[in-house]
Amino acid sequence: MGGTNPSDLSESRSERHLLAPPQHLAGPGGLGHVDSFGPLQSIRDGTTLVSKNGMFEFGFFSLGSSKKRYVGIWYTNIPVQTVVWVANRCDPINDSSGLLTINGTGNLVLLYQNKSVIWSTNLPKHVKKPLVQILDSGNLVVRDEEDVNLEAYLWESFDYPSNTFLAGMKSGWDFRKGLNRQLSAWRNWDDPCPADFTLAIEFDAERQASPESYIWKGGKKIHRSAPWNGPGTSGVPELRPNQLFNYYLVYNEYEAYYMFDTRNNSVITIIVMNQTTSTGQRLTWIEAEKRWQLYTSKPRDLCDYYGLCGGNGNCIIGENPVCQCLKGFKPKSEEKWNLMDWSDGCKRNTPLDCKDKNKDGFVKFLDFKMPDAAYSIGNRSMNLKECREKCLSNCSCMAYANSDIEGKGSGCIMWFGDLIDIRKVSSGGQVLYVRMPASELGESGSMVRAVIVVAGIGGVSGMLLLGYFSRTTSKDRNRKTRVEEEKLELPSFDLSTIITATNNFSSNNKVGQGGFGPVYKGRLADGQEIAVKRLSISSGQGIEELKNELILIAKLQHRNLVKLIGCCIQGEEKLLVYEYMPNKSLDFFIFDENKAKLLEWGKRFKIICGIARGLLYLHQDSRLRIIHRDLKTSNVLLDHEMNPKISDFGLARTFGGDQIEGKTNRVVGTYGYMAPEYVSNGRFSIKSDVFSFGMTVLEIVSGKRCTSFSRQKEDLTLTGYAWTLMQQGMATELRDSCLRDSDHNLLEVLRCIHVGLLCVQQRAADRPSMSSVVVMLSSDCHVLPYPNRPAYFMETESPQRCPTSNLTGPVSVSDVEAR
Incomplete structure (x- = not known):
């Protein structure tokens, strides 16, 4: 593995499967500081060999608090004991009676109580004068002292990696x-x-x-x-x-x-x-x-996971969704594809006609990671033209390429059946020629020009984009104009009806207080319960924010989004009428020691998944791409079955087409939940919502507020504490105290913590999309990439202390606590 972007990884218990707890192993006396021994010598537990450069040590050691003894190699002068090779991996010795010696055939042998053979080398021949030596490279070797070639090893640990x-x-x-x-x-x-x-x-x-x-x-x-x-x-x-x-x-x-x-x-x-x-x-x-x-690390990103997009599916980091069908192909299952299950892959739009090979041609795809070679045949003597003809002559041949791009296009490799595990890459890719029927080759009827754009998922998403562009006739049409042109098609209530329903906004009916005004419970004449959001005259939410929320939420239909029933704009009163959520907001439960007990893990996991699906709808499946900008536990409401519903769209922004981010001089939201790039320079995107989601997940798991959490001893924030626990292999310690004695799925807990930390990484580009998050949460066999150190790691890095001097306009931030 290589790489170019080091991430900050401190010493951790999660690494201690190779980095054992510190323990001084060098024994007194014995062989002392030597690097080899022969037939008349041995190594007892307590003595070691040390390479000439002092880098590596070979001998007996234990791991952690266990008294079991292993034989292996470790770094001598690194205080975090780092074991790099183990001989008796599955056969530890239970006491200090172990002995390393050389037997009559010249093999290195590990004995237990001076008689039982625990482990040994297997030399290809008998050796009269064998020498066991630890080299400066960390390689333990057995060689013949009589052989003048000092690198003629009869056995070496490098051949048997751990x-x-x-x-x-x-x-x-x-x-x-x-x-x-x-x-x-x-x-x-x-x-x-x-x-x-x-x-x-x-x-x-x-x-x-x-x-x-x-x-x-x-x-x-x-x-x-x-x-x-x-x-x-x-x-x-x-x-x-x-x-x-x-x-x-x-x-x-x-x-x-x-x-x-x-x-x-x-x-x-x-x-x-x-x-x-x-x-x-x-x-x-x-x-x-x-x-x-x-x-x-490997896998390094979502597209690095083998076969994520199925056969003939192309993985493209930065696309939404990341899986796209190759040009000339379509999803085998539209239903699964739209649910972010790409495992079935893609099939051809038009089947190949093998009766006449001259009717087929090839589409040239640039900058590709080549498909799995397990389904290929190579020929190093063929040139590219011969490779093409060979592929055309076999109806099962689906694609071809050069097998050696460094030889200026030499060699041939052909793939048969579905193309598995391909991806578009920004650099280091190769040219892949994919077989196509004549109907997919364009007017020329032969090889078409290079293809970079791939087929999208089509369907509803395509129609939504078409609808957006048909409404937006010029770049100069600003958001305000578009808002005013929208038809709300939303019931309008008389003020008297709302006054009656809420008992004249009685304090007894008040169920919450948001940044823009109070929320009241009410009951209409037909018995329907409602929640009325009353925008205060002095609030920051004026007619623009009200129209924004009305237009957005009136046309959103998803089980995990709160439903807007109607509105009332009369005189100074600006009222929004929602379906009533009997269980209030999520923060009402998880931050209360007694009420938190009502949210056992199964309910919390259901809430996390519901919020993820709601955000995915906003980012990808709704009529326009919507960025919420203020996702937090107080803006997640719970219905009578404790199903989560995202609410409060007053700060949301809409995008059309392929736009995924914007910039503002007026930063609005809640400190603690806002992504660092949004706080520092006003950039917001779908990835800033992902950050807020990750913070919300960590709060749901821990029962702790991100805005008031503090580990005084370490000066850690909630994100810093969660990441440190994960590094130490103690991530389950993050659980809410009321969950620790209950019987629940620990793997689900660990997966949610892992996903949460992926979402709160410092760089927006490192955070997954919500489509990826939904996949990661829903599949217990999906292997997750390792998160980099999160944003707001220490209290000194907390968003409350982030500088805003680079903002050119006013900064507006809602209350730190629940709105």
């Missing part, structure tokens, strides 16, 4: 030795036995298919590197040499492997398979801060 990949190691195949070097995660931070999370190089030599790197979770692929096509892989530009690392992708008759080394010997970096987060992580050691820092 969960950690070091510089100079090879991941992949050695055909001469019959070795396939794979990484496998530890079960947890104190159990190094292999888990079901692995990294392996795979290929089919008979088909001449290019090697590819896969990450597996159990029997399921969760990430794929893309085929090797020279010194790199298509769609993975970070595997090109850079200022820090050299990368090597080698494929010949003897070997197929990946390797890296550092250009600066002072750089300490490792790749580790993390079972907890289901990611492969590159970590670098920050000596000045005495901690490991996350450099990059």
Whole structure:
């Protein structure tokens, strides 16, 4: 794994599946500071070998508070003990009677109580003068002292990786030795036995298919590197040499492997398979801060997850939704596709006619990560023209490309059946030629020009965009004009009717107080219960905000959005009439010690998912793209079945077409829930709503207000506390105290915390879209990317202290507490 954007990762328990708790292991006396031993020597528990450069140490160790003893290799001078290789991964010794010695055949043997063999090497031949040595690279080797070639190793630990990949190691195949070097995660931070999370190089030599790197979770692929096509892989530009690392992708008759080394010997970096987060992580050691820092991880984003968009589906980060059908294809299941379930993929608009190959041609797609090579055949001697003709001659051939882009377009690779796991990339991509029937090739009837734009989901979304552009005839038509031209088609109540229904706005009927005025419960003559929002004369919400809310919410129809029944504008009175929510707002429950007990985890999870679906509707499925701008627990109302309904659209903004963000000089909303880019410079987008959602999720899980939370000892905010707990492998400690003794789905709790932290990342681009959030919440088998350090980590970074000097206009902020 490579990467270019280091994120701040402090020492954490979640890493301690490889970073065990600090413990001094070097034993007194014995061999002292030596790097090797021979047949007449041994290593007892308490003595170690140390590499000549002092970097690595080999011997016995324990993990955590356990007394079980393992044999392995770790960094000598890194205070956060970092174990990089373990011999007896699943066979620990229960006491200190372990002994490492060399037997009569020259093999290194681990004995228990001086008789039982726990682990041993397997040399290819008997050796009279074997030498066991720990090298400066961290490689433990067995060699023949009589061999003048000091690198003629008979056995080496690098051939049998644990969960950690070091510089100079090879991941992949050695055909001469019959070795396939794979990484496998530890079960947890104190159990190094292999888990079901692995990294392996795979290929089919008979088909001449290019090697590819896969990450597996159990029997399921969760990430794929893309085929090797020279010194790199298509769609993975970070595997090109850079200022820090050299990368090597080698494929010949003897070997197929990946390797890296550092250009600066002072750089300490490792790749580790993390079972907890289901990611492969590159970590670098920050000596000045005495901690490991996350450099990059795989999968790195939503499109990095294997086959997310199904067959013939193209994943494009930044699109909404991220999955699009290739040009000439359409969703196999429109219903699933619209529900963000893309697993069925896409089918052709027009089937191929194999009776006449001359009727088919190819569409050229630029900047693609190549499809899974498991469904391909290669031929390194063919040129691209020959490759095209070969593909046309076989009706099952769906696409072709150069197999080696570095050779100025040499070699041929052809794919058969559906194209799996493709994505559009910004750099490092390749040209893919996809077979099409004549009807999809345009007027030329042959190969069409390069295609960058892909087919959208169509249907309702397309009609909504068409309706928007038909109304907006010029860029100069401003929002105010469009608002005034809208027809509300909303019932208008007489003021006398509302006065009667609310008992003349009696204080006994008052159920809430918002930033723009009080809310009253009422009952109409037919018995219908209503909630009346009475805009105060002195409130900041004038006629513009009122029209805005009326127009928006009157035309929104979704089970997780509050329903507007009517309005009343008479004299100084401006009233909005809503359906009544008998259970008030979400904050009424979760921040009250006694009422919080009424919200057991199942109800909280249902509320989180409901809010997510409501926001998804606003961002994607409503007539216009709507940004709420003030999502928080007090603006989530609960009906009689505790179903959540998003309310208060007075600050919402609408976008049309492909617009996804805007900028304002008047920042409005609630501190604590506002995204950092909105607070600092007035930029708002669908990702600022995502930030507010993430903060709301953390509040629902914890029962703590983000605006008043403080960990005095660490000076942490709610986001900082949640992220730190996750790093330490203690995320469940974030749960509301009333949930900790109850029987509920801990995996759901952890998933919600993880999703919440993904949503509150500092950079808007790093946050997922709401379509991705809905998918992540609804699928317990979906592997989540690892979140970067969140915004507002410390109290000194809290939004209340964020500077606003770069704003050119007035700053308007609603009350910190519930509105």
